[in-house]
Amino acid sequence: MSAAALAAFRVLDLSESIAGQYCCRLFADFGADVTLVESPEGSDIRRVAPFHPTDGDSLLFFHLNLGKRSVTVDRASEAGQAELLALMRQADLAVVGLDADREALQRANPHAVVALVSDFGADGPYRHWHSCEMIVQALSGMMHVNGAGDREPLYGAGHRAHYAAGVGAYIMALAALYARPRIGRGQQVALDVAMNTAAMAPPATLEYAYSGMQDPRGERRSPFMVVQCRDGWVSTWVHLHLWTGFCRALELPALEHDPRFARGKERQDNWAALTEIVQKRVAEWSGDDCLARLLRERIAAAKAYTPVQLWSGTPHLQQRNYWEAVPTKWGARPILGPAHRFGATPRRVQSGPPELGADNGQPFSLLRDRSAAVIDPPHEVKPGHGPLAGVRVLEFTTAWAGPMAGRILAFLGAEVIKVESASRPDTWRMHNAVVQAKRYPDGEPGARPYNRAALFNSQNHNKLGLTLDIKHAKGLAAMQKLAAVSDVVICNFTAGTLDRMGAGYGTLRKLRPDIIVVEMPGFGNSGELSKAAANGATMEMAAGMCAMIGYPDGAPTTTGQVYPDPMGGYNGAAAVLTALMHRQATGEGQCIEMSQVEASMQFIGEELLYAIAAKEDPVRHGNRVRWAAPHDAYQAAGDDAWVAIAIATDEEWRRFCVIMGNAALAADRRFATFEARWKHQDVLRQPITAWTRQHDKHLIANRLQAAGIRGAPVNTPKDVMESPYLAARKAFVPLNHPEAGRHAYMTLPFRFDLTPGGQYRASPCLGADTRKILIDIAGLSPQEVDELDREGVTSSIPA
Incomplete structure (x- = not known):
């Protein structure tokens, strides 16, 4: 087994954020020497719930800081600043917040990367805004699609957007470190949690840009249902081609040809009636029985596991030896298993979180001064030359998670080849799907709707498009020639698919010994x-997230258009970057398996650990959280308009009451203290809504933020596209698509001052670059390509 992938790197964690500390936790997982630099009072996150029910320590801090060192530095003092700069001279990377002097850190060590991770960035119209999970979810457009249409929208659970931003920061920092040998120095990079969240939100903004249409809130036009069995909840996604199997699995043969359900369009129109029938059928079944029946028919399905079930009642995780433990002063404590399973350089969590100042007094002078490693760049750094320039990726993916991983790599400068076939195009091209006008420019599918679909065109920028039937011997041979000159292969199909395709790691490493293969089942x-079909909705259920999302009297609820899909894209790209860093240092490739469910579980890690320690599952409470009251969405003026409001302290509450023109409410004994407000949140809805209904949601948010109170409009797709914050971030890039026309596309949030990535090319039409790829990259002759075309191997017309 090789040394840890990032063992050569030293990281300073100067952040006071979930995103920053999770980014640095990932570095520690893969062997980097990570030091958390805290104030003498300790990181604020040490005082953030949930707390261990017996030992009292913060389980959020525990989860974010495994494997790190801790030193205390008084950054307000001259001596503290000198100590900090001494640390910086020994570092490869510093992850910082807005309070850091980034220029001074960069001057102290030009060879290091300085990564700013903040909620809204150091400039722009929201730079002074106050944030939390609900605020960024509201601004992103994600919250708008969560929950029932006749009730308040739901923000989700935990701090998932901030964890996702942590993975984004990790990707960004690794990319800058990967570019360092080429450009001869470090650089400054930056990521905003708010823009990162918007970039991971559903493609509803592009649908709106294409068609001017947006679904009414709560209207879900997808074949997904959640039903209650006698011992829990089961979710399922019924693809068109599996309708017969679905009816067979549920022993409901009469449904198959029922005119309400027999065809896809009618089935969607009558989905509520179908769900009611299925609910009656499975009410007395066990969840395990229902799930087994569906999986036998290859239907995407999952139980809505609770955290306690994931710990002790999920045979699949037990068979995979998922849960691990670390020693602490309280004895061995459980920790979540790895998000990625690396063949050569697996994650190694060396210790629990550090005691405050445990590494004070370390003889810094004996450590290597890394600032001396600066060298002149070997050549001029060209603007727009991304940090992954020169990396070639062969992408066998479909839908959202896999394509988003490839999209991130392409944004960072890699050459990404999207491989499809006429018989199996990417499912997000919507070929043979129920037509929804909102997904096409001007609401028109056109002659080739598979090239005009907003879903596909939202996730495949910068890529080259190849159609190749690798079930054909000549197609397989051509693919293997491409693999021999590629650095990375990524795939998000079910387990074993790459091997069946003839593109498994065992085969590919014979063609190229240092190849990196990432599988994302x-x-x-x-x-x-392992053989179960999955998508974002069923994975969110299986990861334990939905047990925490929903109304108190309702079913577990997914996050709009299924959050684990973009999470999977980020986690997949993170795996590739980690493996590239190891290969850059050693020349060694490897195979990586990333269970998207297990990787998603990290994003609610502290909640899982709390449930395990307390031996009880969370209760669904709508938008309520431990640390704020009120914390909810309230109806504003206008048609289905909502504003998110979160009040953490009694002082904020008093200021809020003044803004509402109801100062007397602040003195009401039911609301005067945090504990009283938390207890009476249901009663609070009426007086707050009486005020919010009178005002525009954007004006309310601006007034609250100006007073230091967290507030945000619950943005629709139209609002997102018109966001002043995103406009300042240049988040929408206009691109010309040969069949969809010119539209604005959401870009990615990674900012580099020396090696900027970019979004410069619209998603490819099916097979658009096949000839160029096979001749210029794979080395086939024009005659050989003509022969493949005649035999249908490279057809670009879907079957």
């Missing part, structure tokens, strides 16, 4: 669920 390559 929903449930991993082993365990009883």
